[in-house]
Amino acid sequence: MTESDWSGFFADVDTLDREAYITLDYYLECRGDPELAAAHFCAEQSTAQWRRVGSSEDLRPRFGARVINLAVLESNRPEFSYGVGQPASDGGVHACRVTIAHPHGNFGPRLPNLLSAVCGEGTFFSPGAPIVKLLDIRFPDTYLAQFQGPQFGVDGLRDLLQVYDRPIFFGVIKPNIGLPPEAFAELGYESWLGGLDIAKDDEMLADTDWCPLAQRSVLLGTARRRAEQETGCRKIYLANITDEVERLTDLHDLAVANGANALLINAMPVGLSAVRMLRRHARVPLMAHFPFIAPFSRLTHFGIHSRVFTKLQRLAGFDVVIMPGFGERMHTSDDEVRANVEACLAPMGPIKRCLPVPGGSDWAGTLKPLYDRLGTVDFGFVPGRGVFGHPMGPRGGAASIRQAWDAIIDGLSLDEQAARHVELCAAIETFGGAVKPASAESTAQPAGDDA
Amino acid sequence: MTESDWSGFFADVDTLDREAYITLDYYLECRGDPELAAAHFCAEQSTAQWRRVGSSEDLRPRFGARVINLAVLESNRPEFSYGVGQPASDGGVHACRVTIAHPHGNFGPRLPNLLSAVCGEGTFFSPGAPIVKLLDIRFPDTYLAQFQGPQFGVDGLRDLLQVYDRPIFFGVIKPNIGLPPEAFAELGYESWLGGLDIAKDDEMLADTDWCPLAQRSVLLGTARRRAEQETGCRKIYLANITDEVERLTDLHDLAVANGANALLINAMPVGLSAVRMLRRHARVPLMAHFPFIAPFSRLTHFGIHSRVFTKLQRLAGFDVVIMPGFGERMHTSDDEVRANVEACLAPMGPIKRCLPVPGGSDWAGTLKPLYDRLGTVDFGFVPGRGVFGHPMGPRGGAASIRQAWDAIIDGLSLDEQAARHVELCAAIETFGGAVKPASAESTAQPAGDDA
Structure with a gap:
């Protein structure tokens, strides 16, 4: 590209029709001039060849993605992060934060x-820029208005449950796999x-x-x-219908007819569409649920930030988004958890709020x-073993959760409350004096041998 | 887990019914005893709580994933790769290669x-093991037999084209976006x-x-x-029908009725299912096509190897898999390209071969x-600008490709052949004397200003 070509991929945001563009924040490591790299990055994700041979047309004004902000965070690093890419031959590697308006x-x-454009070949195969992370995505209201979003949202879910002034208490029935439907249903019943x-x-x-949905959902x-x-x-009863599309x-239809009144879908494995x-x-x-998001979101400077997928899950129509929560056990930073909670609850044009469940x-x-x-x-609170591995069984486990909430409302410490409630006392004895155990070994203890 | 508990997640492969298990190779970095970490890793992706409270049942023999091989590659590293995870408190970090039989x-x-089990929460949230890469997956024939796989495969595609003794020559019509259907169709016609x-x-x-499929596919x-x-x-004519599911x-139906005789789908954005x-x-x-695979496959020690997705694309029924090819420009190692080509062409039980297009x-x-x-x-060969940015237009560009193949058949060098063919000569002048340019800046040159 000549310098006059680059300029076709830059714009002053105030000159753009904001309703015509989504906005994307990227972290980018590149070789060579950062402005040229950012221009290439826009070209690759929109119109890399913007005229036919022999024609003077210019497709960039309508179809080009544009750099609206470029900050060089660090210059002249000797190599790319994560051992990726060749060492820079001259001028080193530059770490940048780029904001792009994409039509x-x-x-x-x-x-x-949308995914093909913002995290596809154009994004991850831009020349001389092997390290990229899509950090955030923002949509104009007219774009959002073309999606249904959540049908119930936080408020609709509260109406269904008639619960307005507290978190929603979930529990993952355990053993998670292997039980026949009768035994599985009995555990659910006790937990309710x-x-x-x-x-x-x-x-x-x-x-x-060994556990057909038809039979399980009836029971x-x-x-x-x-x-x-x-x-x-x-x-x-939240039935998992994750299956072939x-x-x-x-x-x-089967699960709802049988009495399931919410459905779980593993968003990425099934596909947002x-x-x-x-x-x-x-x-x-x-x-x-969140399988298959961490493989592209865990690293600080590569991949796609999980908040992007939380926003897209909300846009696709999920009323609830279960996500990795706080604490070392879940390999997720506090900031990332907070960003995902905010992606569920912050205003998003006409799209309803969805309930975050860290x-x-x-x-x-x-x-x-x-x-x-x-x-x-x-928010939703979702123990598994904390309810179903409780020594008094799931009824006692669920009771211990409610007792813990009552303590919060009554201003009592956990120990004060435990002195009054045997279920909470047993939970503390079983699951540790530490509020959030730090050792991987202790938190990982399977409950198979607890009984 | 006690040591007797761990043993429930290990097995001698010869004692297992091989048709009942898929086999998974993982790279894993863990704290603490590698055997315990590997047992947890199996428990998390199968039955982490293997009995009910108060019961003596054991769900592991039927439902447990099992370690069938564990190699410690490196011990006592001071920290995890990629700056992820807390520094090891004691005993350091161990890098392992684990092979697992998963029922x-x-x-x-x-x-x-399948995805939820082998690259979901269990895999990427195992305690004390934040760095994981799923390296490979292998299926028994009875499992594969439950999938259709490619309908045409390499041989069926060759029959359709009546081409048996050479690569298949693809071209990506460029400018890729922005042209109206008439101009777009004219470029395709010339290239054919x-x-x-x-x-x-x-x-x-x-x-x-601005380019409706209905009109584009007719033209x-x-x-x-x-x-x-x-x-x-x-x-x-390979029409892209990537869209909402x-x-x-x-x-x-629309595109085929109008004369498209193959269909392009962006596998990950649409979803394999x-x-x-x-x-x-x-x-x-x-x-x-391959958008949205690199974000989880590019790094050596984290995520999911792209060959896993090539195998799954073949299993899902793709006849052709377009993938990142050789050379620094595509940020993909030679070994990874070869692994993906092999994943298309190697025997896979009853599943037909699909054509790799690097x-x-x-x-x-x-x-x-x-x-x-x-x-x-x-294999398929898929230039974009190399055909559609050719100074003589796409007809000349496509001719230059065929001339290059004829040179291979006739045992001529590219220069010898170029002396006889003006299209090939012009291609060499335009796209560089270097067979595969090494500089990001030169390969990235958009063709918009070449005419």
Whole structure:
């Protein structure tokens, strides 16, 4: 590119029609002139060849992505991060933060085409720039308005449960895989009686021959209604319908007819676009689990920040987003957890809020630290072993969670509350005096041998 | 876990029913005892809580993933790779290679559930092991037999084109986005006359208002038939139908009715399971492009190796897999390119071979080096600018590619052949004397200002 060519990929943001562009923040390491690298980066993700041979046309004004901000964070580093790429031959490696305005008319309101443009070949194969991270994405309201977003959202979910002033209490039924439907349903039933709002299938529990969804959803649906009658409280059975895309709507219909009143889908393995398809059909809340996001989001300077996927999960129509929570155990920084919670709850044009559920090795003792960190009741709390590995069984485990919440409301310490409640006392004895154990070995202790 | 618990997650491979397990190779960095870490790793991706409270059942024999090989590559490193994770408190970090037998009955022949098990939460959130890479996956034949795989495969595609003894010549019509359908179709037509087998939409070209698929496929379909009549050779128009999942089968029907005779889908952005759905419906070859794989595959020791996704794309039913090719420009090691080519062509039980298309900044001069490296004619060659940025236009550009192949057959050097053919001569002048330019700046030169 000549210098006059570069300028076609730069713009003063005030000169652009903001409704015509999505905005993207990237971290970028490049060789050579950072301005040239940023121009190439825009060209590669939009119109790298902007005229036909023999023509004087220029496709850039309408179709070119534009650099609207470029900050060089560090210059003349001897090599790229993470041992990737050749050592710089001259001038070293420059670490930059680039903000780009990308015209969404290039691809339209389509998730697969959006992904192909902003984290596809153009982004990750820009010349001389092997290290890239898509840090954030922002949409104009007119673009957002072409998506349905959550059907229920935080407020709709609260209406379903008639719970307004506290977190929503989830539990992952464990053993997660291997139990027949009868035994599995019994565990769910006990957990509802103990005080869970939502008993859920594990994200790895599929529609298998040893636990068919048809049978499981009948038994859990029946147990759920029985628990509602006995407790006088509304309950949710969250059935995992993660499966091949062509089965999703059938499994939705089957599970809902049998009494499942929310559905779990592993967002990335199934695909966000398939979720958007299911959203058009769904009659119950859709809840996302997070497999297959960490492989591209964990490293600080490479890949795609998980908040981008939280926003896209909300846009695709999830009412709830389960995500890695605080603490060393989940290999996720506090800032990243907070960014994902914010991506669920912050205003997003016409798109409803979805409920964030930051999870990982939770039990009664991790509730207050989590609540204190979030500073809102608009979250879900999702123990697994903390309910289903409790020595008094899931009813006792669920009770210990509710007792921990009551202590918060009553201004009591966990120990004060435990002195009054045997379930909480047993939880503390089992799951550790430490509120959030720091040692990997202790938190990882499988519950198989606890009984 | 106690030591007797660990042993439940180890097995001698000879004692296992091989048809009941998929085999997984992982790179893993862990703190503490590597055997304990590997046992946790298996537990997390299968049955982390293997019995109910108060029960003596043991779900591990049927549902547990098992370590069948563990090699400690390096011990007592002071910290994890890539600046991830806390420094080891004691005993340092151990780098391991672990091979695991995972019982596929846990999830069945379902791609989303397979992904959730082998690269989901269990894999990437194992305690004390933040650095993981899934390196390879192998399937028993009875598992593979539950998938359709490619409908045409390499041999079927050759039958369609009636081309048996040479690579398949693709070209990406450029400018990739922004042209109206008429101008776009004219470029495709010219490239077929010059000698391309397959003229393709760019992976970023969607069904937009400025280039609707309905109109584009009519014009390209007509141009394709005209080119077939004029050349006497079969031609393929590869239409990109990457779009929301719920539109895929409709867009297939539309494009095929209009004369597209192969379809491009961006595998990861659309989702492999949606591709499997489309495969059941498809009447023409399906071809994969590679956006959104590099973010989780580029780094040596973290994420998922791209060969895993090449195998899964083949399993999902793609007849052709376009992938990053050789050379510094594409940020992909030679070994990784070779592994992906092999994943297309190596025996895979009852699943047909698919055609590998390693691409990136190709032109006539990169054909021989690619052919020499691959040592087979079973590949696709896919220039973009090397055909459509040629100074004599796409007809001249395509001719230069065919001239380069003829030189290989006739045992002539590129220069000897160029002395006889003005198109090849012009290609060498335009795209560089270097067979594969090493400088990022020169290879990245957009063609917008070349005319």
